[in-house]
Amino acid sequence: MSKMQIPLGPQHPALKEPENFMLVLDGEQIVDATVNLGYNHRGIEKAAENRNYIQDIYLIERVCGICSHSHVSCYIGAVEEIAKVEVPAIAKALRTIVAELERIHSHLLWLGVAAFELGYDTLFMYTWRDREQVLDCLELLSGNRVHYGMNTIGGVRRDITKEQVDEISKKIKYLKERTSYYVNVVTEEPTFLARTQNVGKLPKDVALELNAVGPTARASGVDIDVRRDEPYFIYDQLDWKVITYHTCDVFGRAVVRVLETIESYKMIEQILKAIPEGPISVKVPWKIPAGEAVFRYEAPRGEDIHYVKSNGTEYPERVKVRAPTLSNFQSLPYCLKQGYLADAVITIAAIDPCMSCTDRAVVYDINKGERKTFDQEELRKYSIEFYKKKGISFK
Amino acid sequence: MKKPLRLFPEAMKNLTKKAATSKYPFEKAKTYPGFRARIVFESEKCIGCKMCMRVCPAGAIEIVLSAEQPAPQTAADGSQIPQKKKFDCIMNLDRCIYCAQCVDICPKKALASSPDFELAQFDRKKLKLHYT
Incomplete structure (x- = not known):
């Protein structure tokens, strides 16, 4: 033929x-x-060189709509490392909450999209209906649904109130229940299994060789997660585990994502129980001292890397973004x-x-x-x- | 373990429920406090430091001296006391990305976020707001 x-x-x-x-x-x-x-190609890296560090926060946030917090946290992490800023504990806790809410929103979105691509619209509609709850949490916390604008150099922009904690806890409880149900659907529904099992095989050795990251790598049994391997924010103080799966196919990637969502709920519940007190941000000078830094961040899709080089002015000399999809x-x-x-x-x-x-x-x-x-x-x-x-x- | 019709009971349960979607634009969309939409400006508070212009990532905001300035007051001894200068704000909504960094940086709280998000226009010129 x-x-x-x-x-x-x-x-x-x-x-x-x-x-x-x-x-x-x-x-x-x-x-x-x-x-x-x-x-x-939008020329974001070049545009970042012509804007100051504060303006770059909002530019970098728009690299991606779904993982906007991931990119901006990664960029800010690198800038704070160069400026040697110690971020307050409450800011770290709030950044972690937003990061995990973003992971939940991204994974539920993915589950809906995957179900739609399979022709399984019922699952798509229910996951997207429930995803609204997590978007509401993000809007409640930061003001907006997609580009949260929560981060600033030296901390976060908004504090969390007692009412917000109660409201988010309530929504997380509902979502936890729903996601447990989706775990059953993903692992037991014959339509889903028939279309995902043994599809898009990626054995462990090939995943390692071809530099797969995030859920794609973890579904092939590669035990990597920046949150555990090189902890940032407050991940080292939380009780959670890295989800890996051994089937090396699309089914494994779906299972890893839904189980990771459950881990995220666990993390958020732990943080909400004990939010530190104090000022939400520290003042950072406009001019960042000369230096360079690389920051690694576990975005919902995998490891995100930002490189920032400073020359002592208020404009960065170079910002390099390595998004997980490229890998x-x-x-x-x-x-x-x-x-x-x-x-x-x-x-x-x-x-x-x-x-x-x-x-x-x-x-x-x-x-x-x-x-x-x-x-x-x-x-x-x-x-x-x-x-x-x-x-x-x-x- | 395969269990067919996993979503069937869920679909049945939702048959009698109300639609999950909202009826916008027939019903007003709900926004939370702290929502960032159109920026509003109070000229009395503005001191013209132009920090907002310096941090705006989109170059959407412009602070200019007002055309009409308050007349200097005359003191009891006859000397002229200059009044605080008055500033206008030109807001280009077609460029604004609604990050509200200008609100955060303003030292006198002359700028604020309003929940007014229905800003679409057919004519681009109408997106240029001149606050006095």
Whole structure:
């Protein structure tokens, strides 16, 4: 059978941001895959050099909408390290609460998106309905739902009140109950199992070699987590465990994410019980002394690294961002190979790529010169039909 | 262990429940205290230090001297006492990212966040607000 090359993206329904995957098909099977990056270049690192440290907080926050707290905490961590600032205990506790709320919101969002990509809309709707509760917690605490603007150099911008603690505890209790139910759904529902088990395989040695991070690596049995390996904020004072799984497939990545959410609830409950008192921030001079620092941070998608170089002025000389998705992209072609075209969408979605939204893919037969266009609905229908033929019911 | 129809009882339970979504714009959207939306300005408090302009990440805020300045008062001995200068604020809502860093940095609390978030306009010129 002749081989076909399919460009998946830069405009494609499975991708939330523009990115291109060239898939070489032999019939239904993917025999080769290439990732092409660069469609979403915004020049943020260069822009950061022309703004002062305070302005950069809000610029870096907008690197990503879902992990906005992660990026800004990572940047601020590096700046505070250069300036040798000791952050108050309450600020560290509040940063940890927001970081864990963000992880919950990101993982529940992922579970919904993954369920949608599988054609399992019921689960998608319930997870997203419950995700509203965690977004409410974030809005209550910081003022806004997405770009929280909670961090500032030397501490946090808003204090927490007794009423807020009670309200968040109530919502966390509800979410904990709901997430325990989703753990059962993810691990027992035959539709979910049939479409995720043995899909997008990434063995442990390959994950290590290709530098997979976060839930993608932990689902392959790689025991890494910056929160434990190089603790920042107050993670070293909390009782929690790193979740790893051994199946090395999309199913494992789903299990790791839902179980991590449960760990996050545990952490938030512990912090809310004993919030330290005192001023929420310390004053940091406009001019940061010359120096450089690297900060590692466990974002919901994996390890985020920021490098900041200061030259003694109020503008940074260099800010470098290494987002976790860039690291996970290295392993993606391996996951896609030997899989089916119908599984390509969920395999890409399983690393929780932080890119953008698309609307169609073109199937191009090189030998015959034929073109066929799939739009979002068609490709989704195609994947559902493909599995229906294999006897998987979506009722 | 496979258990079919895991979500079926949940779906049944929700059949009779009210929709989880809100009816915005027919119902007013709920915002929490501390919500950051349109920035408001009080000219009496402003001392013209322009710290807000210095920290604004988007360059959305501009503090300028008002066209009309208060007349100096005459003291009992006939000397003129200069009055506090009056400042205007030009707010470019098309550039503002609603981070409210200007509110945090203002030493005299002349700027504040309001919960007014329905700011869409068809004409870009209308997004340029001139507070006096």
